[in-house]
Amino acid sequence: MPNHMRRTVLCATVAATLVAAPLVSVSTASANAAGTGLVIGEAYLKGGSANQPFTNKFVEIANPTDAAVSVDGWSVQYRSATSTGAPAVGRLAGSVPAHGTYLVQMGSNGTNGEQLPEPDAVTGLNPSGSTGTLVLSDQATALSLPSGAVTAGTPGVVDLLGYGTSNTFETAAASTGTANAVPDALTRAGTTDTDSNTADFALTSTVTPENAAGDTTQPTDPTDPTDPTDPGTPTTPAEQVTIAQLQGTTDTSPYVGKTVRTDGVVTAVYATGGFNGYTIQTAGTGGAVDLTKHTASDAVFVYSAATAAKVAIGDVVRLTGTVSEFNGLTELTVSSTGGLEQLPTDGVAKPVPATLTLPRTDAQRESLESMLIAPQGDYTVADNYTTNQYGEVVLASGEQRLLQPTEVARPGSAEAAAVAADNAARRVTLDDGASTNFLSAANQSIPVSWLTQGPVTVGAAATFDEPVVLDHRNDSWKFQPTAPITGATPAADLPVAFSDVRTAAPENVGGDVRLAGFNVLNYFPTTGDQLTGCTYYTDRDGDPVTVKGGCDARGAANADDLARQQVKIVKAINGLGADVVSLEEIENSARFGQDRDAAVATLVAALNDATGKDTWAYAKSPAELPASEDVIRLALIYKQDRVQPVGGSTILTDSDAFANARQPLAQAFAPVVAKPGKGKGVEKPKKADTFLVIANHFKSKGSGTGADADQGDGQGASNASRVAQSKALVAFSTAMQKTSGTDKVFMLGDFNAYSREDPVQVLDDAGYTDLGPTEDPTEWSYVFGGLSGSLDHVFASKAALRTVTGVDIWNINSVESVGLEYSRHDYNATDLYRDDVYRASDHDPILVGIDLPGVGQPGKPGDGPGKPGKPGDGHGHAGAGPVAAAIAALIAWLRGLFG
Numbered sequence: 001m002p003n004h005m006r007r008t009v010l011c012a013t014v015a016a017t018l019v020a021a022p023l024v025s026v027s028t029a030s031a032n033a034a035g036t037g038l039v040i041g042e043a044y045l046k047g048g049s050a051n052q053p054f055t056n057k058f059v060e061i062a063n064p065t066d067a068a069v070s071v072d073g074w075s076v077q078y079r080s081a082t083s084t085g086a087p088a089v090g091r092l093a094g095s096v097p098a099h100g101t102y103l104v105q106m107g108s109n110g111t112n113g114e115q116l117p118e119p120d121a122v123t124g125l126n127p128s129g130s131t132g133t134l135v136l137s138d139q140a141t142a143l144s145l146p147s148g149a150v151t152a153g154t155p156g157v158v159d160l161l162g163y164g165t166s167n168t169f170e171t172a173a174a175s176t177g178t179a180n181a182v183p184d185a186l187t188r189a190g191t192t193d194t195d196s197n198t199a200d201f202a203l204t205s206t207v208t209p210e211n212a213a214g215d216t217t218q219p220t221d222p223t224d225p226t227d228p229t230d231p232g233t234p235t236t237p238a239e240q241v242t243i244a245q246l247q248g249t250t251d252t253s254p255y256v257g258k259t260v261r262t263d264g265v266v267t268a269v270y271a272t273g274g275f276n277g278y279t280i281q282t283a284g285t286g287g288a289v290d291l292t293k294h295t296a297s298d299a300v301f302v303y304s305a306a307t308a309a310k311v312a313i314g315d316v317v318r319l320t321g322t323v324s325e326f327n328g329l330t331e332l333t334v335s336s337t338g339g340l341e342q343l344p345t346d347g348v349a350k351p352v353p354a355t356l357t358l359p360r361t362d363a364q365r366e367s368l369e370s371m372l373i374a375p376q377g378d379y380t381v382a383d384n385y386t387t388n389q390y391g392e393v394v395l396a397s398g399e400q401r402l403l404q405p406t407e408v409a410r411p412g413s414a415e416a417a418a419v420a421a422d423n424a425a426r427r428v429t430l431d432d433g434a435s436t437n438f439l440s441a442a443n444q445s446i447p448v449s450w451l452t453q454g455p456v457t458v459g460a461a462a463t464f465d466e467p468v469v470l471d472h473r474n475d476s477w478k479f480q481p482t483a484p485i486t487g488a489t490p491a492a493d494l495p496v497a498f499s500d501v502r503t504a505a506p507e508n509v510g511g512d513v514r515l516a517g518f519n520v521l522n523y524f525p526t527t528g529d530q531l532t533g534c535t536y537y538t539d540r541d542g543d544p545v546t547v548k549g550g551c552d553a554r555g556a557a558n559a560d561d562l563a564r565q566q567v568k569i570v571k572a573i574n575g576l577g578a579d580v581v582s583l584e585e586i587e588n589s590a591r592f593g594q595d596r597d598a599a600v601a602t603l604v605a606a607l608n609d610a611t612g613k614d615t616w617a618y619a620k621s622p623a624e625l626p627a628s629e630d631v632i633r634l635a636l637i638y639k640q641d642r643v644q645p646v647g648g649s650t651i652l653t654d655s656d657a658f659a660n661a662r663q664p665l666a667q668a669f670a671p672v673v674a675k676p677g678k679g680k681g682v683e684k685p686k687k688a689d690t691f692l693v694i695a696n697h698f699k700s701k702g703s704g705t706g707a708d709a710d711q712g713d714g715q716g717a718s719n720a721s722r723v724a725q726s727k728a729l730v731a732f733s734t735a736m737q738k739t740s741g742t743d744k745v746f747m748l749g750d751f752n753a754y755s756r757e758d759p760v761q762v763l764d765d766a767g768y769t770d771l772g773p774t775e776d777p778t779e780w781s782y783v784f785g786g787l788s789g790s791l792d793h794v795f796a797s798k799a800a801l802r803t804v805t806g807v808d809i810w811n812i813n814s815v816e817s818v819g820l821e822y823s824r825h826d827y828n829a830t831d832l833y834r835d836d837v838y839r840a841s842d843h844d845p846i847l848v849g850i851d852l853p854g855v856g857q858p859g860k861p862g863d864g865p866g867k868p869g870k871p872g873d874g875h876g877h878a879g880a881g882p883v884a885a886a887i888a889a890l891i892a893w894l895r896g897l898f899g
Contacts, residue, residue, distance in 0.1 A: 038063055038071075038096060039159045040136050042187045044207050046129040048108035049180040053207050055113040057106040057127065059134060060209060063096040064191035070095045074158075075140050076104050076123060081131040081166040086142035089327055089475065090123025096212065103211040109180060111335070117215035122257055124326030129180050131164025131173075142475060152195075161186065162197050171196035176203065183207060237261075238320050243282050244296040246323060246332065251366050253330045255323040262332070263343065265351055266315040267299065267372050268469050271308040273434025273484035277331075278302050278311055279370045279469055280319070284349035286372055289356055291364045297330075298351070299370035301471060304334035313482060314350065316343040329472045330369060353467035358397040360425035365470065365477050372467045375479065379462040381498065382427065383786035387456055388819030388828065389439045391432030391449030391486075394786045395462055395479075398426055404714075404789030407754040407773075407780065410761075411713040423787065428477050430462065430496060433484035438828045444540040447487025447830045451817055453494060455838075458783055458815035459501050466495035487830050502812075502838065505575060509806030511849025513643060513671060515693065516578035517748035517792055519843035520569050521821075522632065524555030524587040525602040526594070527562055539826040546823035552591050552631045556823070564822035564833060568840035569603070570610050572812060575837055576847055579642040580669055582695035582748040584662070584843075588633035596621045600635040607637070615639055619649040619667040626653045626663050634665040634695040634749065643669045646685050646740060657728035660721055662697040664732055664747075668740035669693060671852050689852045690742040691800065694733060696749030698722045698759065715757050722753050726762035733797075745797040746850075750843060754789040768795040771848055775807035781844040783814045794848050803850040813841045 041062030048055050059076050063069050071094060077087035096102040105119035107126025127134060136159040137143055143156045147167045150160050162169025163186055164176045174186055174197040187204040194200055210216050238261040246262055248254045264280030271278075281299035302308075302319060303326070311317060318341040321334035334340060353374035359365045382402040383394035396402045402423045409415035432449035450456050468479040481495045491497075528534035528544065534551040536544035544557035556562035573581060589598035600618045607616045619636040636649065646668035652658065669692075670685030701716025708718040733745050747768065753759040755773045764770065771794045772781070781792040796804060816839040817832070818824055825833030 036065060037158065037193075038069055038136060039188060039191055039193050040134060040161050041101060041191065042185050042208065043127075043134055043161055043163070043201075044185040044209065045127050045132075045163075046109065046180050046183070047106070048110035048112055049129070050110070050112055051181045052109075052113045052183055054116055054209065055111060056108045056116050056119075057125075057129075058116055058119070058209050059104045059106065059136075061096055061102040061104065061136060062188070062191045063098060063100055063102070066098050068095045068097050068100075071102065073138070073140050075137045076106075076121075076125065077135040077137050077143055078125045078127045079133045079135075079145060079168060080128065081133070081164060084147055084167070086474070087133070087135060087145065088125055089140065089142050090121065090125045091140050091325075091328075092121045094120055094212070100212055100214065101210045103209055114217075116209050117211045117217055118213070119257070120212045122324050124324065124331075128164070130176050131166050133160065133162045133166045133168040135160045159193065160197075161201065163201070169197050170200075172198040174198050174201035178203065243280065243298050243300050246300055247297040247330055247369065249295045249367075251328065251362070252325055253323050256325055257323065259320065259322050260332070261318065261320045262300075263316070263318045264299070265348065266311045266313050266317060267351055268433075268480065268482035269308065269311060269313055270433055270480075270484055273432075273436055275433065275435060275484075276303060276305040277308050278304070279471075280317060281351040281371060283316070283351065286352040286354045289354040289368070291356070291359060291367065294367050297367055297369045297371055299372070299469075301329060301331050301370045302334055303331045304339070306336050307334055307340040310337065310340060314345065316345050316348050317341065318343055327473065327475060358426070358428055362477075365472075368470050370469060370471050372482075373470045373479070374467045375464045379464070381456060381458050381460045381462055382788070383783060384451075384456050384458060384815075384817045385783070385786070387450055387817050388448055388824070388832070389437060391434065391436060391438065392478075393430040393450055393456055393462070395428050395430055396423075396426045397428065399461075401459060401780075401788045402427060402786055403780075404754050404784070404787040406714045406757050407787075407789035408756060410756050411715050411758070416714060416756075427786065428479060430468075431473070431478045431480050432486070433481045434486075436484075436486070441540075444827065445829050448819070448828045448832075449485050449487055449489070450494075450498075451819060451832060452487025452830045453489075453491040454498065455500065455502060456498050456817060457501050457811075458788065459811065461499040461501075463497050463499070464495060465497060468495055501815075503810070506577065506810040506845075506847050507806070507808040509808050509847055509849030511803075511805040511851050513580070513691075513850050513852055514576075514578045514847060515580045515582075515746055515748065515794065515850065516573075516576050516845050516847045517582045517584070517695075517750070517794060518573060518576075518845040519584040519697075519750045519792065519841050520586055520603075521565075521841035521843075522554040522585050522587075523565065523569060523583075523599065523603060524553050525562060525599050526553055526587055526589065526592045527555065527559060528553045528557045531592075537823065540828065541826070545826075553587075554631065555587070561823060564825075564835075565840075566603070566606050567835045568822060568837060570606050571835070572837040572840040572845065573607060573637075574610055576810065576845055578639075578847060580636065580638045580693055581845075582693065583635040583637065584695070584697040584750045585632045585841075586635050588629055588631055590625075590629070591631045596625070596633075597635075600637065604637055615641070619645055619665070622649050622651055624653055625651060626658075628659070630662050632662065632697075634662055634697055636665060636667050636693060636695055638669065641672055644672050644682070644685060646670050646690050650736060650739070652728065652732045655728040655732070657721070657724040660718070661699040661725060664729055665695040666732070666736045666740075667693055668736075668742060687741055690740060691744040691746065691803075691850070691852070692733075692736055692740050692742055694729070694736065694745065694747045696729065696747060696751060698725050698750070698752045700752050715753070719753075719758055722751070722757075722759040723762055726751075726759040730763065730766040730768075737797075742799075743797055744800040744803060746800055746848065747793075747795040748846075749793070750791055751793050752791050754791065755793070760793070763795050767798055769798075769801050770794075771796055771801075771804060771807045772809060772846060775804065776809055779809040779811060779844075781809050781814060781846060782842070788814075790846075792843050792846050794846055796848075800850070803852060805849040805851055807849075808847045810845050810847060812837045812844060813839055814844045818842070 042060040047057035071092040074092040079087035162173040285298035320339040353372040357377040382396040405416035405419040438448040528547040587599035590596040649667040673683040704717030707720040710717040780788040781790040820839035
């Protein structure tokens, strides 16, 4: 199996967060016809196949300039033809001589051919011989590459070669098409770069590797017995080294490229699952390791498809192989069974797991690379985004999740940098001992690891019952089980158990009216099959499940998919116990020629059907609408027996700030209070009880140019737009307070800004309080890139703040695996869908309790009025709750007494 197939590819949404700034001046894939920079000169991609002249594949870097160019901190990266994720990375060092070349050795398809000239860099990259993308990059971390033509200005790209049918290229991909048994290479005509792969590269039958020293072949060994001038002196035997010597005391082995012999005890075996190898550790090592003295690892990963099935845990072996670094992991490659010798086990002290907490530095972790570890202390699930695809679970050492730096500190501050550093020091990924992609057609019959055995929820405690191996793959430190696991592995045999932190209902936030904000993840009753041109994501049976593009719909593909989505949303909203709910990402039905409120009316009907009565209503759209609106909109729904609208709704129509977002929607409400006496109707809303709700959905962080370009301070793209939207919202709120006659204002929604970012600061400076971090600082509404934070907020005016009794972020969505969503549940042999509240969306709802003098009974989780709340028994402040609760109880008793 090619080397690149034994590595998990990280999803693009996570990889994008890891892209570092370019390390040197060259940084774009711009045309270089003048020959003023390094280029990819030749790519030989069939090494080792039948009839091929060389055993290993290579990339040759050419320098057309008059001075040597350093490539320290640079890399060659490879991404498969159809991938949109992070490329595999092969690091470079040294320099390319003036008017010279630099040879980068890569993987092999077999054993055919001669050795390359002494390479200037050895990588584990193993690109396809027919189609893919190679990149010369001036950074050592994985790039975030677009699909299609890579244009000038792409950060980190010095030169790029897309070939065959690859989805990434310069202008057009270079042509290939010959079989692996046909010797050829993609060769650039000279060293000019016209920014077109198809124009710059051609297949040539002569393969010409040349290293920085100018060598084009392996130097002849004067003692080689095949040399007719030598009588036959035997070749020098492999050097015998300990594993610690092989590993060395830095992140690179001092024996890279050399053949060595070493002894060890097998501690983990990965004969299946794609790793094609095993780990060995020096006998008797491990235990209570002192990291101040332990500077070299006593274990190493053995890459050997030829021998992996021939060893078992506990075997004592002597191995002969070649040392290399693969994406930061030191490996010993044993290419044939001749490199394995079984030794007697009698009297050999077995290695024992090192008992320690997760080291906080890379250097300390390097000293433990590939060793058995018995993790000590607490571990918390920080991310499960790739769990359903690659069987990975990101953990944080300690009892707290990993936090978005700008959730708790101002962007660019020393405090934010400290949070980022702490995240890096506490992060480790629990893997499954395999590189299986459970979503690929070839593996969809294999049940997905971890999730099949039970929920793996962000915030859950991870308890280690068995030792694991600490290794480094895909540029991240990982805990590997000592043998591959899948969803078919019994839970009792797993090395880790996860606590169940799910909650069936939100916490009691007190109050006698409750408000909530809920992003409903593109709820579209207009399904894709009702439109023309839609393309779809499909499940493992090929059935469309959700719209991918080609039309204005963004949600379910058909009625069955909508039903799965809707039941989760309905149960979650009814389970909130809220009286007013702000909805984001709901269909704007006017875009489909329907009444603008058709989608929200459909959802309200489903909510009422679930409660069995006419519980819910919605704030109808106003007559005055924005001239241009998004295909998604904001909506407000409310319980009719709890609150009533005061006047009509209003949408902000006169601000350019929301041209790239959803215009805010405002509606005043007042409690429903029965007139004294049976059947006397409802009292007229009182000014003192009226409150204003404004629903919001700001511009996302994902795109922006010019002033909206990502500034690299952690706030993402379009921060300038969100700041302008905050300012426009403040003005809108002020105007609506005058119109509705109340200064009690709650601004809810998805603000696409974490709690210490600039848009939030604008609202704070205007006198509004962000209730989430103020009242509920230990919960967050969103998880991205393994970091928790709140994009969803409720901002209260000073008058509104005095009514607040409690706040709760109900963690039912962001903390759950994406594999539980209505559209992603059936991509694997394990159908993860349940008709419950978990993963109804990707954002968590936020719930706020408030006390108003005219309301007697709060809603309860489920539906309708319940028992009077106990303000203050949530984790918010008590406000005026006790008095209001006493009055409410008295009124309820009198009503019951006199009918």
